[in-house]
Amino acid sequence: MTLLSVQGLSKSFGGVAAARDVSFLLERGELLAIIGPNGAGKSTVFNMVGGQLRPDHGAVLLDGQNITAASPQKRFRLGVGRTFQVAQTFLSMSVVENVQMALVSCNGESSALWAPARTRHREEALALLEQVGMADVADRPCSALAYGDVKRVELAIALAGQPKLLLMDEPTAGMAARERADLMDLTARIADAKSIGVLFTEHDMDVVFGHAERVIVLVRGRIIAAGSPEEIRQNEEVRRAYLGDEHALEKPKGLSPA
Amino acid sequence: MDLSFLAIQALNGLSSASSLFITACGLTLVFGVTRIVNFAHGSLYMIGAYTAATLVPRLLELHFGPVTFWAGILASAIIVGLIGVLIEVLLLRRIYGAPELFQLLATFGVVLVVQDLAILVFGPEDILGPRAPGLRAPVEILGRRFPSYELVLIAAGPIVLGLVWLLLRKTRFGVLVRAATQDREMIAALGVNQALLFTGTLFLGAFLAGLGGALQIPRVSAHAGMDLSIIAEAFVVTVVGGMGSVPGAFLAALIIGQLQAFGILIFPKSTLVVVFLLMAVVLAIRPYGFFGRPEAVGGTHAVGIASSKRSPYAGLIALAVIGTGLSLPLIGDAYMLKVATEILIFALFAFSLQLLIGVSGVVSFGHAAFFGLGAYGAALSLKWFALPMEAALPAGLLLAAAGALLIGGFVVRLSGIYLAMMTLAAAQIIYAVAFQWVDVTGGDNGIVGVWPSAWASGQVPFYLFTLALVTIAVLLLMRIINAPFGYALRAARDSEARAEAIGLTIRRHRWLAFTISGAAAGLAGGLYAFSRGSVDPSLLGIPTSVDALTMLLIGGIQTVTGPLVGAGFLHVLRDQIMPLTSLWRLLLGLIIIAIVLVFPRGLVGTVRGWGEERS
Numbered sequence: 001m002t003l004l005s006v007q008g009l010s011k012s013f014g015g016v017a018a019a020r021d022v023s024f025l026l027e028r029g030e031l032l033a034i035i036g037p038n039g040a041g042k043s044t045v046f047n048m049v050g051g052q053l054r055p056d057h058g059a060v061l062l063d064g065q066n067i068t069a070a071s072p073q074k075r076f077r078l079g080v081g082r083t084f085q086v087a088q089t090f091l092s093m094s095v096v097e098n099v100q101m102a103l104v105s106c107n108g109e110s111s112a113l114w115a116p117a118r119t120r121h122r123e124e125a126l127a128l129l130e131q132v133g134m135a136d137v138a139d140r141p142c143s144a145l146a147y148g149d150v151k152r153v154e155l156a157i158a159l160a161g162q163p164k165l166l167l168m169d170e171p172t173a174g175m176a177a178r179e180r181a182d183l184m185d186l187t188a189r190i191a192d193a194k195s196i197g198v199l200f201t202e203h204d205m206d207v208v209f210g211h212a213e214r215v216i217v218l219v220r221g222r223i224i225a226a227g228s229p230e231e232i233r234q235n236e237e238v239r240r241a242y243l244g245d246e247h248a249l250e251k252p253k254g255l256s257p258a
Numbered sequence: 259m260d261l262s263f264l265a266i267q268a269l270n271g272l273s274s275a276s277s278l279f280i281t282a283c284g285l286t287l288v289f290g291v292t293r294i295v296n297f298a299h300g301s302l303y304m305i306g307a308y309t310a311a312t313l314v315p316r317l318l319e320l321h322f323g324p325v326t327f328w329a330g331i332l333a334s335a336i337i338v339g340l341i342g343v344l345i346e347v348l349l350l351r352r353i354y355g356a357p358e359l360f361q362l363l364a365t366f367g368v369v370l371v372v373q374d375l376a377i378l379v380f381g382p383e384d385i386l387g388p389r390a391p392g393l394r395a396p397v398e399i400l401g402r403r404f405p406s407y408e409l410v411l412i413a414a415g416p417i418v419l420g421l422v423w424l425l426l427r428k429t430r431f432g433v434l435v436r437a438a439t440q441d442r443e444m445i446a447a448l449g450v451n452q453a454l455l456f457t458g459t460l461f462l463g464a465f466l467a468g469l470g471g472a473l474q475i476p477r478v479s480a481h482a483g484m485d486l487s488i489i490a491e492a493f494v495v496t497v498v499g500g501m502g503s504v505p506g507a508f509l510a511a512l513i514i515g516q517l518q519a520f521g522i523l524i525f526p527k528s529t530l531v532v533v534f535l536l537m538a539v540v541l542a543i544r545p546y547g548f549f550g551r552p553e554a555v556g557g558t559h560a561v562g563i564a565s566s567k568r569s570p571y572a573g574l575i576a577l578a579v580i581g582t583g584l585s586l587p588l589i590g591d592a593y594m595l596k597v598a599t600e601i602l603i604f605a606l607f608a609f610s611l612q613l614l615i616g617v618s619g620v621v622s623f624g625h626a627a628f629f630g631l632g633a634y635g636a637a638l639s640l641k642w643f644a645l646p647m648e649a650a651l652p653a654g655l656l657l658a659a660a661g662a663l664l665i666g667g668f669v670v671r672l673s674g675i676y677l678a679m680m681t682l683a684a685a686q687i688i689y690a691v692a693f694q695w696v697d698v699t700g701g702d703n704g705i706v707g708v709w710p711s712a713w714a715s716g717q718v719p720f721y722l723f724t725l726a727l728v729t730i731a732v733l734l735l736m737r738i739i740n741a742p743f744g745y746a747l748r749a750a751r752d753s754e755a756r757a758e759a760i761g762l763t764i765r766r767h768r769w770l771a772f773t774i775s776g777a778a779a780g781l782a783g784g785l786y787a788f789s790r791g792s793v794d795p796s797l798l799g800i801p802t803s804v805d806a807l808t809m810l811l812i813g814g815i816q817t818v819t820g821p822l823v824g825a826g827f828l829h830v831l832r833d834q835i836m837p838l839t840s841l842w843r844l845l846l847g848l849i850i851i852a853i854v855l856v857f858p859r860g861l862v863g864t865v866r867g868w869g870e871e872r873s
Contacts, residue, residue, distance in 0.1 A: 050759075076761035088756035090749045092564035101742075101749050102760040110746040110762055111770070113738050117745040118565075141565070157760060 001064050003028045003197040004049070004165055009058035011044055018044040020221040022058070028164065029195040031188060033202055033212035037241060041221040042201040043085075043169065049199065050082050050167050051075045062165060076105075081163030085170040087150045089142050095153055096138035099125035102160035128156045132186060148179040155183070159190065166191065168200035172207050180204060184211040209233065217241065262400035267519045269399070273408040275515025276415030277470055281488060282495035282507045283422060284466030290439035290502030291459040294350055294361045295675055298368035300489025302338050302464045305372065306471025307480035308380045310334035311387035314475065324392040335469035342464020346457050352855055354456075357561050358675055359621045363811055364854040366804055369485060370847030377482060378841075387475025407476050414473060418466070419508050426504070431458060439502050486800060490686055494537045497679045500550025509548055530690035534683040538668055541680055545672050562616040562751055563739070563816055583725050587718045595717045596789075601829045602721075602728045603785045608809035608821035609732055610778035615807075616815045617739055618771050619751030620669070623678040624685025625806050627665065628776035630798030631658040632783025634692060637705040637793040642698075647711040651784040658780020659773055661688070666772030670765045682800070689798040704794030708787045724785055731778055736818060738774065747771050808846075811853055814860025823862050 004026040011019045018041045026032045034042050047053040049060055051072040059068045062078055070078070090098050103121035104110055129135040132152040137145065142153060151171065158166060171187065172180035184207050191198045202208045208215060209229040217225040217238050225235045232238055285299045314330035345368060353361050393410060396403040426432035434455050438445045446452055471484070495514060499506025514533055521532035546552055569575075586598055607629050614620045635657030636650040645653060665684040672680055692699045699705065709715060714723045738744050750757040750764040757764055787793045796802065805828070813824025831849075836842045857864050 052755075072758040073761045073763055076759060082759050084755060084759075088753040088759070090752040090756065092562065092748055092752050093745070094565050097565055097745070101745055104742045104745070105761045109742050110767070112742045114741055116740045117742045118740070120742065143564075154756075157756070161760060 002026070002061075003030075003063060004199065005061040005064075006045075006049065007059045007061070009045060009048055009055045009060070011041075011048060011053060011055050017221050019048070019055070022218070022221070022223055024216055024223070024226065026165070026197045026199055028197050029192055031191060031198045031200070031211055031213050033200055033208045033215045034218055035202060035205075035208055035215060036218035039220075040218040042218055044221070045218065046167065046169050046199075046201055050080070050169075076161055079162070079164035080167065081158035081161050081165070082167035083151070083154045083158050083169065083171055085173055087147065087154045089150055089153055089157065091141075091143040093142055094139050095134060095142050095145065096122065096125050096129060098142055098153055099128050099156050099160050102157045106161050125156075125160070128159055129153075131159070131190065132156045148175050148183070151175065151179075151183060152186075155187065155190075159194075162194075163196055166196050166198045168198060170201055170203060172202065172204055177206075180207055181210065187211075262402050265400055266402050266404060267523070268516065269404060269408065269412065271515040271517075271519030272415075272512075273411040273515075274518060275511045276411045276413075277473060278491055278495055278515060279415045279508050279511035280418050280473065281467050281470030282492040282499075282511060283418065283504055284463035284470070285492050286496040286499065286502055286504060286507045287422075287435065287466070288459055288463035289496065289675075291435055291442070292350060292354060292456055293358075293442065294354070294365065295358070295493075295501075295678070296350075296463070297362060297365035297489060298345060298372065299463070299467050299492060300485035300487075301369050301372035301376075302342060302467035303471040303488045303492075304376060304480070304482075304485040305341060306334055306338045306468030307387075307474050307478075307484060308376055308385060308471075309337055309468070310472035311385040311475045311480040312380060315388050318388055318391070322391060324390065327388070327390050331469070331472045331475075334472040335465050338468025338471070339461045339465035342460045342467070343457055345464070346460035349851060349855075350460065351453070351456070356854065356858070358678070359615065359807070359815070360811075360854045360858060362621075362623065362678065363804070363807055364851050367847040367850035367854070369489075370843040370850070373482060373485065374841050374844035374847075380480070382482075384479040384481040386479040389476045393476075411473060415508070415511070418469075419504070422466075422504055425462075431455075435459060490682075490800075491533065493679055494533055494683065496547075497676060497683075498537050498540045498547050500547030501675060502551075503547070503549035506547060506549035530694070531687050534687040534690070537683045538680065538687075541672060541676060542668055545676060547676075550676075561816060562619055563612075563748065563818060580725075580729060583729075584722075587721060592717045595721045597829065597833055599717075599721045599724050599789050600786075601826050602724050603782050603789060604805070604809060604829055605822045605825035606728045606731055606785075607779055607782040608806050608813070608825045609735060610775045610782065611806045611810055612815070612818070612821045613735060613739065613744075613747075613771055613775045613778070615810060616818075616820075617744055617751070618747040618768055620768055620772070621674075621678045622669075622681040622772075622775075622803075623807070624681035624683070624800075624803050625775075625779055626798050626800070626802035627681075627685035627688045628658040628662050628779035629783040629786070629802060629806070630685075630688060630692065630793075630795075631661045631776075632780025633787040633793045633797050634699065634705075634783075635780065636784035636787045637708045638698070640708055641705055647709075647714060647788060651781065651788070654784030654787070655777050655780040658783065659777035662773045662776020662780075663769075666769045666776070669772060670768040682803075685798060685800070685803060689795055692795045692798055699795075702795065704792055706792040708791050708793060710788045714788075720789065724789070727781065727785065731781055732822070735774075735778060739818060743767065743770070808850055810860075811850065812860055814863030814866075816859060817862040817866065820860050820862040824860065827861065 002025050006022060006024050009019050009022040022045050034045060036042050044053060048055045051070055055068065059066055067075055067078060090101060097118060100117060100121050103124055104117060126135055126138055129138050132155050134149060134152050134156065172183060187198060188211055212229060215229055215232045216223055217232060219241045224241065225232055225238050281303050285296060288296050310331055313334055314327060317326045317330045349364060353364055390407050393407045395406060397406045426436055434450055438455060495507050495510045499510035517532055517536060518529050521529050525532060540547060587595060611625045614622045632654040635654030639645040639650045639653040669677055669680050693701060710720055714720050746762050746767050750762060750767060754764060809824035809828050810821050812827050813820030835845060859867060
């Protein structure tokens, strides 16, 4: 069954239509990128899938189940993990405690009043940190990490819920070029190994064309093109939308493996 | 009740709405630009009244006439405006970036300082101002006499609204004020001279507060205590109208004025309750008031407890403290035990607040409500149901928990400054009930004869009883803070978006935290009632809430043990210094301000900081 099915999503803010009749499908293990110029409606679509916004029309189905009106909490339980444009972690906790917190919530223990949190699910949390390459800083305060590392911790937190679907809003924003490719390689590996579907928005075309298996192009709230990176790169309409920034659509050079 | 009576009541409502609006308008402007909720706004109002009541009669002696009177009112307002500038330059300028809890407390420090200074400068007596020349004769409206000065007041509100509107629309300063209210960071990025803008806004705000106060002198005498009563109402007006919105403040003042005028007919004793109920209802429906906007995220940062390595000596220190506590009856005299008992009780009270502020990031400004509910719950069940202490204490705890459950249901839907104001309002409602429901609560006199059971009476037994209960309660709370529940609260404090994305139900967690915290405060309140043998409404008042906050602040809100140290420090200080000086509030105010400015991490936090630097 299709993992994520987005059907005719529309959303207006006042008189501005931020999303118009947006539909797409996402399969397990697939990396799907949403791109578009600033103000195209990427974040709006994203937040409707993530549960932060309620669409005016349309539906979001996860494994066939309608989750259009479900809260972010409910979506988490149904297997939706997400990372944020500006990484959101619990800065007052240590790295491993961040992941433990997610595991505690996952196991429905977040109202437990007795046994200390720091002893719960520690091994499992360390294993998750191992996967993202952060196990050696597990006991450092999260606030002491470099931003690229915080992004990795955030990925580990999102994976703690054993998601079927991973939503990543501009996963590489604010990172150095080398780190970007590394993080996306890591994401692709994990998605493949656990057959997680990944939906991400991105401004960096190297990342998009280097890692996405399919690309959706959003302009003024409407999907104007969808297809493989190669098809998108050739698409005339897309080229027009990115007019003046043609280099953005050129083949990536050097860093990221295509 | 005929038509003319209703008309007169409506006019009364309009005139009090006008006075309220003029004062609240200044508060909302200052908040809009500086994002500081200025507790000292009420103090500026009081200074305005005192200054006018002192200045205007002298001027009238020189030259009697309406011009002199109004010039005196205006001069008083300008003097207050300059005092506002002084406060901005000396204090506010240094705390624009601080967490809002610190801002609230620092400005409350100013309130305390001004209370003592006002008595020093103007004397302890109430000062009755002169009546306005030319407006002494009442006018006749529908066959009833109505003071003509009130008619002038009714007009003053819309006039001030019009002038402020002109100022905001037609001057460069006004454009900047409006721009800063919308987006302070953008204004800074555009290279506007912020210092001047903020100072100017404080002048305007303080001027309006002073004007509001000065206009009162023909109606009420200037007296100490005006500050807190007006600030509570002004808070309600600004919150209901939407913080930062001048038209919102006007609309809210109109509604509240009428509500007070007619509420007095329906609930003769409980106008306060009606006003705060309005605020509760409005915030429940519109969490940002009539015209307010959600506060931009990423402004003031929540601060609180962070994970730290357990000190290897933590267990030893705890044992040493408990051991010292147990051996105190052997070395201390009765007086020392009494002080120690009170310190223990306040330590529990402050610690219960730590669960909200340090752990959950929920800045409650009305925690006295639950302390008081616990005390009254115990005292009332003793007085009316003749329950023994063993049953009365749990009854107090349950009453406080029930109150917290009810209030928490409203509170957890809000955030930031609206949340703080809602808790303040809730505490004021309960205060008003305790104060005005004389038949049950004894009103101002409270309830006396609240003594412990025989086995626990006497200084030593009651001290040991308190020590045992407080120790158990604090250990339980610590357990909760370290349990997943406490971590979940911290998670929601650190990042709401992340907490939601990992499936935490933030509101439900906060609601439970609010209830647990209220119950613990209620236990402290019950113990306090039995330690003193009496309860009175002051236990529910704003100063009691601020006491708890001050203890937290002194100890350090980033530490678990901070509130315990803070309670001891503040109580000993008060005990040693209060008998020596009549300027205790001045001193306390300065201490609060100094801590906010110099030691924002508090005693425990600062000491620990030194330790970390060394290692």
